[in-house]
Amino acid sequence: MSESERSLYLRDVPLDEARVRFEALLERVGYTGPLPGESIAPAEALDRVAAAHVPARLSSPHYHACAMDGIAVLASRTAGASEASPVRLRLGTEATSVDTGDPLPAGCDAVVMAEVVESLACGELALRAPVAPWEHVRPIGEDLVATELVVAAGDRLRPVDLAALSAAGIARLDVVRRPRVAVITTGSELVAPETDAPRPGEILDSNAVLLAACVEAWGGIPVVTARVPDDRAALAVALDVALAGCDVVVVNAGSSAGREDFTARVIAERGEVVVHGVAIRPGHPLILGAAHGKPILGIPGYPVSAALCAELFLRPLLERLGGRGSSEGERVEVRLARKLFSPLGEEEYVRAVVAPIEGVLTALPLKRGAAVITSLARANALLLSPRESEGYHEGECAPALLLRSRGRIERTLLAAGSHDVALDALSAALRARGYDLVSSNIGSIAGLVSLKRRACHLAGTHVLDPGTGTFNDAAVARYCTGERVALIGFVDRSQGLIVTPGNPLHLTSIADVARERARFVNRQRDSGTRILLDYLLAKANLEPAAIDGYERIEFTHTAVAALVRSGAADCGLGILAAAQALGCGFVPIADERYELATTASRLEEEPFQALLEVLRGPELPRTVAALGGYGIERMGEIRMPNAAL
């Protein structure tokens, strides 16, 4: 078995080992530093990286320049001038009119400001004070002397650097060439991302957009060369074309099993594969190889895996080739607001939302599906669980990589609790004020528990107290013991049955759902909607088992509505806004009050003042009302159910 064949079947080496092998490969192909320079004009060089030290060609100023409008003189001729005995100078021979920027006339060594010169008759001037040599003159090289360094190799050029280069007479300079990166996506199921109505089984090729944008963001020139069907010959052609025209090739291996081997074989036929499989999550089936002296990265097809593998291997490579140095986000320690399991033996990167709670950066992990690209867009940090770790307990500290700037994370509000469609609108309105609202949908009660544990700023909650028919007060008293909690009015909303359009099963109540054996979608335990369902069941004297689908769980109202809309379920309990958004039918069952719980003492803080201003409108209430199904009368009102504390 040849070396390259053997390496084809390598599986899941640890991340460090993959890095070592890739580094050795890059050394073999000579990719140890920045690409060679190319010559461009300073005017085109913004944000480019100088390939070599650039010394000034000309001094600046390149001549002795008058620094004032006035009269150029020889200073020694003004010696002894005073109020009593002014010195007289003949204009044209002993004194010359000059403007700022003019060259200092021959025979002169100073400039007198126009304001202090007296004009006499017959072309003479009078000066009533002596002038020091070189006064109001910018001598040659005052700014920069020829041969002095203007920019150093590796400097990333800013506007002032470009101006300094121009002033130093540099008409062209060498900057590091930007690496050209071919992006090949593979898979017969892929269709152009602009496809209007993809059929079931067709997948919009969003990875081509992702990887091209990553290349661009990291300083490369993306060349999206091909979308290749599952055909070995077609991939081979695309790879050869890419290798001929680019510095690096990225093959997005698609998501169907077996295809990575296919890609690996095509690479190995042309060169070598040093890694096939890395023990990271998400991202296992990464391929690292080279052919014709160019590195090739086989990136897995699931979007989150693709983004992570690109981050771990493509980014450092492009930053090296482009001479840009690392621009990776800040690495920090964060406190975990919830426990996080992670398998031993794998390095796992978990998307999370992070915000400062009472001065401590606190993290809530998000959903983990490798296909869930939106969770990466929503995350503002990646938690890292190393190989030797099985995860973290709540309250433990974990290393994290920030995906947003520190400044922005400092202005982030963390919401944990019940899902509501109108939170999107609130989030957008806060964004306009410079705040990020990030949410984790964990249900009303888990939200209140998080609030009490300092694991979030806000808990969206709508928990019915069956005894009194009121919302939230009893739950706050029970789950936030000893805590002064403020309940900020958000929306009153109509809960009911989200049903197939036209309500073909004629469902009007939970009893109907049971009787008709309608396929139901439930919400997770401790969500307000689940509590409402259980209350309705008890009132109707029904067991959970009477509901077909009681165990089938979704985490948001919209997810429930989407399943109903698709025909995969007949009904679920949820809010009118979600039913309307997805075009489902809706049967109202209960009105409820959805509030935002927070610690009362925080209300005076700046972000909460911004929150209250946004809630009190007029813009946000109008936007939310337009969604339909919401009462907005109590938006921004504050209640203190346990004010006595």
Added chain:
Amino acid sequence: MSESERSLYLRDVPLDEARVRFEALLERVGYTGPLPGESIAPAEALDRVAAAHVPARLSSPHYHACAMDGIAVLASRTAGASEASPVRLRLGTEATSVDTGDPLPAGCDAVVMAEVVESLACGELALRAPVAPWEHVRPIGEDLVATELVVAAGDRLRPVDLAALSAAGIARLDVVRRPRVAVITTGSELVAPETDAPRPGEILDSNAVLLAACVEAWGGIPVVTARVPDDRAALAVALDVALAGCDVVVVNAGSSAGREDFTARVIAERGEVVVHGVAIRPGHPLILGAAHGKPILGIPGYPVSAALCAELFLRPLLERLGGRGSSEGERVEVRLARKLFSPLGEEEYVRAVVAPIEGVLTALPLKRGAAVITSLARANALLLSPRESEGYHEGECAPALLLRSRGRIERTLLAAGSHDVALDALSAALRARGYDLVSSNIGSIAGLVSLKRRACHLAGTHVLDPGTGTFNDAAVARYCTGERVALIGFVDRSQGLIVTPGNPLHLTSIADVARERARFVNRQRDSGTRILLDYLLAKANLEPAAIDGYERIEFTHTAVAALVRSGAADCGLGILAAAQALGCGFVPIADERYELATTASRLEEEPFQALLEVLRGPELPRTVAALGGYGIERMGEIRMPNAAL
């Protein structure tokens, strides 16, 4: 007198007042928020700003997708399956082979992994465990449900956002249009920055490069429309063209006095001028106005004034129009390493170099000339002295705006002391290691005093002790009392007379300089070179007055050499490297030892370890040797003159 004529002659309003007037003007022309959106594809939208909230058009996945390669089944058909009594399913009717990503076949609600399915004869399969409904299925909308928010108005789009948009079926979205900004530079003295050999009085138009790059860096599209001579009609035409095609016009008013009025008049004829003159330093003659509904900024001609005025007025305007929010540097408090005078009644921005010294951000102000663009390129912070302040004492705290990232400033070494040409090479070598070395040329002794006062990390020093003929030990003992100082070997260098090429005056000694009444350029007090001069004068029994030009001061060896080269002086005392760099003649007079003094306890710290590695070569010594005139044998050696402490 009309309103607009009166406003022409406004002078030097305070910065706040200028901002208020400009803001009111922007409101009048309707520039209160981002420009309207333009529709583009996600693939083109990296780093653009969403102009509106974008809800998902399609759910992702948009169909129930198999999440495994295997067999799709109806889960209820597998109930009761066990090792002992497997369930048998007929392939084609009760079970269907599927690949990852395939749509879930009709009549199925779960997928079983291929690995756990047993194939029997006659097209039958056996399952030895039951399957839960929806196992290994990605239901519609698992990632994102149609109607959910993908990006919010104002989001600056990253690669993951673009991927999420594509996955959500968004083929085009509205992004804020980038403002088009016309850049007009004026002045008959301006020549194209690529001019090979500008004549005296001609100025390379580096401001066009500066302002265009600023526009680009701040999210606009620069349109360099014209370089206009001092001709009112020509400026009027250029302005009309610019107003017709751009959203904002920047007129760089040139540096000669009176020209700003000229610009202001041309603007006022077409619209209004609300500010002409702002009490800031540098930057006085700023003009703010509007015509044809477009704001016009008349930016002063001196490069530093231009950069500052652009930063203060153009940047916020472009960030607003582009919807990008403020990307201004971090504002911090810094400790002043030297006192700073600043006139009352003006808001002054002083370029400075800042570095953390023993945990405190410490600032050394740089040269202030408004023409010195390189000082802006070298500065890593701007100190602010408000209107009501006369400056700061040494050790006082002052507000500052960081021009580099905090991370980079944390890795900055501050050198204060004697100037040497080889420091450029050291700085470039450290840059490659990720460290910035920033220097303030204040002379050897002031450097040692700064070191003692914790105002710098390194002091470049070459002070002769006339008594012993040795260098630096006596000065360290005198100026760094009680401090364990390490002297790090840098260069041995040859000091001598820098003379006109060919040495036409046949100067061979200081005595010759006095005898020939040669025009001399001196260095500042307390510089090592000045001390050497005074020592040579004393040895030759000469008074300072014997030297023509003893009072004429420059701060660097290269500045001395540049003056000699230009013919403005006949000679000066300085190092061979500077003479060679500028093509001057050189008469050696003394050999001296230039060392880098630092506090001994710092040597173990990481940046100093990097410094020592760089000094010990081999690359840096080779580079410095190539400059000529340097001995590099002691580079990186450490001496402790007062180790007994």
